[in-house]
Amino acid sequence: MEPVYHRLPVVDAGGMELHLPICDIGPGRPRMCVVAGIHGDEPSPLVLVDRLVMALRDREMHGAVRVVAAANMPALLQRSRWSSWDEEDMNRIGDGDGGPAVTRRLAAAVVAACEGCTLAVNLHNFVMRTPLLAIQPPGQDRERRTRHDAYIGALDPHVVWVFGDGPDDVRTFGSSIDAAIERRGTDVLAVEMSDLPELDEPLLARGIAGLLRLAAHLGCIDDRERPGKRNRVYVRRRLVRAPGAGIFEPIAALGGQVAEDDVVGELIPLERPGARVPVRSPERGWLIQRLGRRFVRPGDMIFTVGRSV
Numbered sequence: 001m002e003p004v005y006h007r008l009p010v011v012d013a014g015g016m017e018l019h020l021p022i023c024d025i026g027p028g029r030p031r032m033c034v035v036a037g038i039h040g041d042e043p044s045p046l047v048l049v050d051r052l053v054m055a056l057r058d059r060e061m062h063g064a065v066r067v068v069a070a071a072n073m074p075a076l077l078q079r080s081r082w083s084s085w086d087e088e089d090m091n092r093i094g095d096g097d098g099g100p101a102v103t104r105r106l107a108a109a110v111v112a113a114c115e116g117c118t119l120a121v122n123l124h125n126f127v128m129r130t131p132l133l134a135i136q137p138p139g140q141d142r143e144r145r146t147r148h149d150a151y152i153g154a155l156d157p158h159v160v161w162v163f164g165d166g167p168d169d170v171r172t173f174g175s176s177i178d179a180a181i182e183r184r185g186t187d188v189l190a191v192e193m194s195d196l197p198e199l200d201e202p203l204l205a206r207g208i209a210g211l212l213r214l215a216a217h218l219g220c221i222d223d224r225e226r227p228g229k230r231n232r233v234y235v236r237r238r239l240v241r242a243p244g245a246g247i248f249e250p251i252a253a254l255g256g257q258v259a260e261d262d263v264v265g266e267l268i269p270l271e272r273p274g275a276r277v278p279v280r281s282p283e284r285g286w287l288i289q290r291l292g293r294r295f296v297r298p299g300d301m302i303f304t305v306g307r308s309v
């Protein structure tokens with residue numbers, strides 16, 4: 001099956017036309033829409049969707065899969081989280097609410113591209129080294145949670161990041177593009193992974209097998225994948241940020257357990273070489289995300305500890 005490339009018109013912005021590029025593969029209406037590139041500084045999902053389309057080309061298909069590889073082209077071309085044209089975070093403006101800003105119009109187009117599908121998979125990456133991680137959002141009713149559990153079973157991520165059902169969590173999620181897509185009747189599965197330098201083949205293989213199992217779950221292809229490894233943990237996530245500027249040197253192993261006050265890494269301060277500052281875990285749990293050796297500024301994300309739920 002060959003992919004069909006087409007475009008949704010978005011806006012004629014003063015003589016410059018913008019489109020949302022779309023790739024459809026398979027017969028009939030799309031049942032699954034895989035979205036990448038909502039944040040312009042997160043290129044890893046593009047590798048995953050390329051592998052997905054390559055894999056689907058060789059398969060007999062019973063239903064279509066849609067891929068939006070570059071949801072936020074202005075931000076991607078600037079290699080920044082959001083576009084400087086309007087400084088809007090595409091992940092946090094729902095369906096754009098009819099607003100004229102380019103990012104809002106693009107968000108509306110992404111939501112429209114997902115409409116009619118059973119499932120949208122929203123792919124992101126962190127700068128921190130991150131295993132295949134699925135998000136369990138707040139506020140799901142029992143039926144929706146049952147479907148979500150089935151999607152997570154098919155994807156088989158290493159980690160499920162469970163949000164609380166508190167008012168802050170519900171409010172944050174309510175303004176997301178995922179919530180806007182769900183309001184139009186399409187389920188959303190949000191997935192995170194490592195940034196390009198640390199997107200290794202085992203992580204890619206786990207991601208692509210998961211997306212193919214999801215396509216099979218929705219009836220787009222026959223299920224030929226190996227069953228998942230099911231070695232996943234469900235966690236609440238606690239984020240630790242850099243206490244100062246310098247080089248972060250990782251010490252504790254990613255994916256391992258840490259106790260409260262364990263040293264996860266050290267900060268080599270910019271202004272005081274030879275006076276390393278230990279960065280400790282605030283609580284006991286799994287070290288689910290961690291920077292490699294990186295230059296950090298005060299407040300940059302350096303690791304997260306997951307407490308099992």
Ligand SMILES: [Zn+2]
Pocket residue numbers: 038039042091124125
């Ligand atoms: Zn993102």
